[in-house]
Amino acid sequence: MNIDLNKNIINLNKMAQMKKLAFDRKKPVKVPTFIVRGENTVADISRILDEQKIHCRNLLFLCDETTFKIGGKEIIESLKKKGVEIVKKFIQRSDEKTVRLVEKTIKYHKFDLLIGFGGGRILDVAKLAAGNNRIRYISIPTILSNDGISSPVSVITNKKGIPISHLTYPPYGVIIDYAIIKKAPLRHLRAGVGDLVSNLSAVFDCRLARKRKNECIDEKILRLSEIGAKKLLKVNAYDIKSKEFLETLCDGLLKSGLAMCLFGSSRPASGSEHKISHAMDYLFPGRDSLHGEQVGIATLFTMAIQKNPHLKSVKRLFKNIKFPYKLSYLKIRPDDFVKIVVYAKKIRPWRYTILEDKKMCPEKISKIIPEIF
Numbered sequence: 001m002n003i004d005l006n007k008n009i010i011n012l013n014k015m016a017q018m019k020k021l022a023f024d025r026k027k028p029v030k031v032p033t034f035i036v037r038g039e040n041t042v043a044d045i046s047r048i049l050d051e052q053k054i055h056c057r058n059l060l061f062l063c064d065e066t067t068f069k070i071g072g073k074e075i076i077e078s079l080k081k082k083g084v085e086i087v088k089k090f091i092q093r094s095d096e097k098t099v100r101l102v103e104k105t106i107k108y109h110k111f112d113l114l115i116g117f118g119g120g121r122i123l124d125v126a127k128l129a130a131g132n133n134r135i136r137y138i139s140i141p142t143i144l145s146n147d148g149i150s151s152p153v154s155v156i157t158n159k160k161g162i163p164i165s166h167l168t169y170p171p172y173g174v175i176i177d178y179a180i181i182k183k184a185p186l187r188h189l190r191a192g193v194g195d196l197v198s199n200l201s202a203v204f205d206c207r208l209a210r211k212r213k214n215e216c217i218d219e220k221i222l223r224l225s226e227i228g229a230k231k232l233l234k235v236n237a238y239d240i241k242s243k244e245f246l247e248t249l250c251d252g253l254l255k256s257g258l259a260m261c262l263f264g265s266s267r268p269a270s271g272s273e274h275k276i277s278h279a280m281d282y283l284f285p286g287r288d289s290l291h292g293e294q295v296g297i298a299t300l301f302t303m304a305i306q307k308n309p310h311l312k313s314v315k316r317l318f319k320n321i322k323f324p325y326k327l328s329y330l331k332i333r334p335d336d337f338v339k340i341v342v343y344a345k346k347i348r349p350w351r352y353t354i355l356e357d358k359k360m361c362p363e364k365i366s367k368i369i370p371e372i373f
């Protein structure tokens with residue numbers, strides 16, 4: 001199989017210009033060095049590493065039993081043929097303990113490369129462990145459930161079972177294999193849609209903060225963050241696994257991650273709707289809903305109070321792809337949702353959003369809930 005790497009790499013010239021823009025703000029910027037997308041890219045891993053001049057001898061490969069079967073084994077075998085020493089580790093959870101164990105393995109074996117092959121949990125553990133130990137990390141997602149595939153943010157559950165966002169280094173490289181992504185459960189793809197459209201709410205909040213609080217947020221970064229969601233709203237969404245839909249979703253999530261890299265925090269992709277989702281995790285921990293499902297549902301609420309012009313299109317998209325947009329899906333009662341929104345203002349209080357702007361009190365919140373859900 002032959003992959004045109006140049007065709008599959010996101011416009012790196014444009015990225016370089018944007019990097020300069022972020023440098024002008026005197027912030028250190030790290031972005032992935034390469035992004036490769038295509039069908040059956042995993043089968044071509046050795047060639048991709050050669051093209052990127054990545055010569056590793058000692059590699060840590062993180063996956064789980066499922067992802068090992070759907071491509072992990074193939075990657076390991078093809079790299080072993082090149083003479084690479086590989087330690088494979090199955091990851092079950094994305095908690096602090098797992099990160100510590102992986103870091104211990106890294107220190108002991110002195111790996112020169114880490115590959116994470118799997119869903120959000122595996123990639124989050126890989127990203128933070130690699131970042132803390134300053135080793136190169138390649139992200140190969142098997143599902144598209146959130147924008148962590150290219151971002152500098154890793155979400156790790158603490159001892160109390162609450163997911164905490166850690167700012168770290170983004171992956172050195174990202175490899176997307178559409179043949180694998182296509183086999184992902186629909187639920188995860190829908191969650192990816194929820195996380196991507198939430199950028200429309202987050203970007204609205206950024207522009208609001210710029211207007212009201214003079215917050216310094218570059219418009220080019222905001223456009224990069226929202227462009228994928230806007231494109232997705234225009235795609236014929238009846239077949240979520242169609243080539244067009246999957247590529248648009250993937251491109252949008254990658255750009256969302258890059259916007260975070262350029263800004264140096266999750267700000268361009270995480271506003272009031274993420275505050276609500278985090279508040280849900282704090283007040284009602286241990287539920288089995290996905291991050292993208294939570295932020296997608298919260299986005300409907302924040303967009304309504306923002307009077308966001310994209311709300312109607314987002315609702316239509318959710319209906320078309322059968323996104324679970326009802327509050328009852330999260331097993332949260334309306335009166336608990338009121339508590340969650342009130343609590344949300346305590347999350348990252350320095351981040352100005354529509355929740356602070358509209359001074360959302362319990363009465364106002366309860367009035368809006370039946371109009372949306």
Ligand SMILES: [Zn+2]
Pocket residue numbers: 146147195269270274291295
């Ligand atoms: Zn998110």
